[in-house]
Amino acid sequence: NAGVTQTPKFRILKIGQSMTLQCTQDMNHNYMYWYRQDPGMGLKLIYYSVGAGITDKGEVPNGYNVSRSTTEDFPLRLELAAPSQTSVYFCASRGGQLGNIQYFGAGTRLSVL
Amino acid sequence: EDQVTQSPEALRLQEGESSSLNCSYTVSGLRGLFWYRQDPGKGPEFLFTLYSAGEEKEKERLKATLTKKESFLHITAPKPEDSATYLCAVITQGGSEKLVFGKGTKLTVNP
Numbered sequence: 157n158a159g160v161t162q163t164p165k166f167r168i169l170k171i172g173q174s175m176t177l178q179c180t181q182d183m184n185h186n187y188m189y190w191y192r193q194d195p196g197m198g199l200k201l202i203y204y205s206v207g208a209g210i211t212d213k214g215e216v217p218n219g220y221n222v223s224r225s226t227t228e229d230f231p232l233r234l235e236l237a238a239p240s241q242t243s244v245y246f247c248a249s250r251g252g253q254l255g256n257i258q259y260f261g262a263g264t265r266l267s268v269l
Numbered sequence: 270e271d272q273v274t275q276s277p278e279a280l281r282l283q284e285g286e287s288s289s290l291n292c293s294y295t296v297s298g299l300r301g302l303f304w305y306r307q308d309p310g311k312g313p314e315f316l317f318t319l320y321s322a323g324e325e326k327e328k329e330r331l332k333a334t335l336t337k338k339e340s341f342l343h344i345t346a347p348k349p350e351d352s353a354t355y356l357c358a359v360i361t362q363g364g365s366e367k368l369v370f371g372k373g374t375k376l377t378v379n380p
Contacts (some may be wrong), residue, residue, distance in 0.1 A: 160312075187366060198273070198356070198370035199313075214367065246312050250366070257303070258368060260312035 158182050162247050162261035169237045169268045177232040177264050179247030187250045188230040189258065190214075190222065192243040199246065205230055237268045271296040271361050275371035282378050285346050290355055290374045293339040298362030302340050304333050305356040307373070313356055316342075347378045 163178045181188065186207045191199040201214030205224040219241055221233040230249075234241060244265050248258040272295045282288055294302070301320050305313035317326045319335040326333050330351065332343040342355055354375045358368040 189367075191370075196278075196372065198372045199358075199368075200370075201367055204367065248312075257315045257318065259315065260305075262312050263310075 160247055160249055160259055160261035162245075162264050164264060165262065166265050167267070169234075169266065171237060171239065171268060173237050174233070174235050175237070177234070177245055177247075177266075179230045179232065179261060180228050181230075181247075181249040181259075182228065183249060183251070183259070184227060185249035185251050185259075186227065187256075187258075188224065189248040190220070190230070190232045191246045191248065192216065193246060193263075194243050202232065202245075234266075239268050242266060242268045271359065271369045273357055273359055273369050273371035275355075275357050275374050277374060278372070279375045280377070282344075282347055282376070284348055284378055284380050287343070287345045287347070289344070290342040290376070291339060292342070292357030292371055294357075294359050296359055296361045296369070299359055300362055301360040302335055303358045303360075303368065304340070304342055305358065307354045307356055316355075344376070347376075349378045349380050352376055352378045 160181045189204045190202040193199045200216045203222040205211045211222050244263050246263050247261045250256045250258045274293045276291045304316040307313045317333040322337045324335050330345050334341045354373045356373045358370040
């Protein structure tokens, strides 16, 4: 059982470039989340989705976009990358029961230079 | 605003030296508190969920407890493989089921 899979693992972008971070889960979870983690800081929620076709902003959504066309996939789009977006990005998913555990992927380490 | 504060930021222990990590929270209504372990270069790995004051859960050398204002992660006779960053997070009342994370405690256990 693969769980939550993120690609790529590492990426270097130039300022102004765009890219999509991929996230897929095979647990048939309705809820999916994108976080960023900066050194010495807690995980900050960027966007989340409660099901296919439904997304909402988290704490730090500026500079990002998401879509959720299927239950399995929840890609995160960076438009016009900026150095402030240098971070480690984690995708997570959970089932629909109240208080269910969020399961995390291994992360994508992104540097914007 | 919902807040989660973890202390200490870093903790160094000798193998076998027991200690506790603290997670204090200020939330509008607690629906659940989670403890995760994170190893360098990896995603958070679930350890425990606590839902109500007085609840306790154990796993190997780890024991998590919950009061109305804070949670403790007790580590008994730690081993070097327990070295990791331990994250605390809460789910608050409201329909979105979002987690609010603390900054974590980095634990190092020396042999």
